[in-house]
Amino acid sequence: MARFLQGRDTPPLGKPAFRALRPAAAVAARLPMTTRQWIYSVFSGAEGRREADIARIDADAVAASVADLYPRRRYPAVVVGSSNGALTHLCAALGVPWLPQTLLLPVRQHQVPPDDPIRAAHAFDRTARALLARNPGLVLHHMHDPNQDRLTLRRMAYFRVKRTRLGPAYEEFITDVLEPGGTILIAECGQQWPTTRIGQRHLFQLGAVGGIPPEEYRYGSPQIADYLRRHRAGVSEWQAPPADAESPEAEWGFDPALRDDITVFADRHGFHTARLMFDQPEDLSPLVADLYRWWHRQRDLPANRLLIDSFILLDPWRALLTGSVPYWTTFPVQPSLARLHRYLDGRDGYDYLHLALFCHGVNSVGTATAGQWRHLLRRARIEGIFAGVSPSRYPNDPYTFFGYQQALRAIPERHRMPEPLSLASLVAFLQEMSGRYPRVQMTTR
Template structure:
């Protein structure tokens, strides 16, 4: 399982919080040792920084033979083993979302992801040749799925945002259609009798091309471009490619022949029926948390924290804006920050955050993280755009660990954002978790403000 990914980063952040700890750089305490190297690399020319990013982010990729023989239940058991060995009133299973991490922190519940990224070593497929990518690893995919019959494979290829990483790594994302032995064991051992199995269901879908049974190819991904722009073209794509010496006006990709749950964020519905049957056998309740887009949860969870802080008699005037895998539930609560998670530092995310700020009571302070993916991808929001967002603060808005002059190739941001959070002077005790009854009370009062999110039994 790739560490440099949404699901793994969010599992680590959730588990670390439940262990009463902050999240270290890159999800590992050893990551702090890389900070001096990242700071030094930041001084290098742009193309050298891109090379370092490409090599570092692709270093996790595994040989095809390794993935072909992988039992994904071993990975699931390792995920379950990250959490404290205690009882939980609720456990979430399903889609990734940084806002969901903060919901788990507020309720004191664990989260088990449906989707995992298995990083496959790739050296011979250029990022701008999706026609070559689609069948490059068919034999590996067939062997992986044969060993793991309760998974669907989404081979994702995005030459826009993942341009650097995809030169070293193919994105094999697998979605489980059954809870599986490791997750079932965790639930029976850790979920309270009569507790809640919360299914986190992101309904985001994407055009795909069928490659084989339980195997689809997705060209493009959630971010700065819409699916139609990946397949039909956009004037900005030609300019982007010219920056890399490529004289193309668009990408030639396999024609989609259907739609599937989006590879990284979408929920595979087959899991729902199996989870419900499992819950009936063991006397658990099932609730569904349904949202259209991974970022749709963010305004709701920000409002939940603001409501929670005010009930505790704390100020609720400080907003922490997180970005992709830069998620920190422990320090958000410790510093009294209202968390708002953005999917990526792209224009749609900047627009969504701006709408939230315009529709909410003003914040005195804004602290803004920006994930750096190494390239000026199409749809990336500029530094000036993010500065305009910070201007919504009544007292002060600031970047959190971001070097604006080196964004989006700011290699040190992965190590500086924790220091930026610790520099916030406020300190508050970590509270007792909210109950599910309190969550229901909040949603009954405020859910009308968030029509893209709904709870169902």
């Protein structure tokens, strides 16, 4: 989002320096599957930081580094809240920054098997207590997903922290850049997940949004038993600490305590607030895709090219530059595939479909097959293509993180960057489409 507001596209994995890894990724993509999985585990796990580093993190300093990414100029609105790819495209359309409530703190992890959630739940208790004592405005969600993240879990644990207060860095940024009387738009994803309380402001979550529902993580299924046999896990289901509550989902869910703090701050500074509420991460995707199509047609553009994003594989600059309609999927899993089919069923057809598929390295339970995605691409009236991923190597194609950008650059159409949509235009669009998105609500104050 920061690069978009600077007039730039998104580099591979979000960092320009990673472009240097493109040749290595091309070589790795031709290696045997087991070797590719080992490389994925090592590369993704390399993000993990030492426990001592995690315990010393200053959340306000981290928030300041997030805010410092954005150009310091006046904006009519600032978005604060849930992480969401469709929301990224919405912010791009409005030309406004987004401040995340949730951040990932990757912890270096060894000696904790992916299929032992009980051991994982308490593996970092001391580090968690130190982190939370230093940062009273955080809630820690320790997420452990042995289905989709099993390769990364070999070397890294997922600490996700949610801010319950804006804090000085976010407050300073908003007061510096938000126009007088401007709007703080609070993005609130209502996704919940069963959790176990480990300590004050410390929750453990088994599993995550993806191909299977939370109850299957805790009570098993024939598909999970087969998956564990294929991976020689030595167990037929995952044993986890008993769940004692439903909480905001670690990666996507919104903690409402932050909304209360934002409201007090906005009143104190004379800002308006608005709430964008949606039940699940992908509930925004049809709305944002329709908004872009409506917007493109107002600009006399064809609006006949659907760009299907996948998790972190998205680029708001290229989407607008090519006049594409962006539709974001969380992951390449069966529920996302079904929702995408439903979206296409209810719309005029698209001439071109460009499909990104995030590759997490393992054929986890609930992953949609390459054949199923190929079938979806046949719905294009002229051409449907995989965008930077090899269907023969999916879901373990290390080149997809670099090929995706190449695929977007290969789209021939180029259009002038438009002036941002106003918040009033968004409200007018939602009123025009009243009732079409029952799981999404927007209120203003």
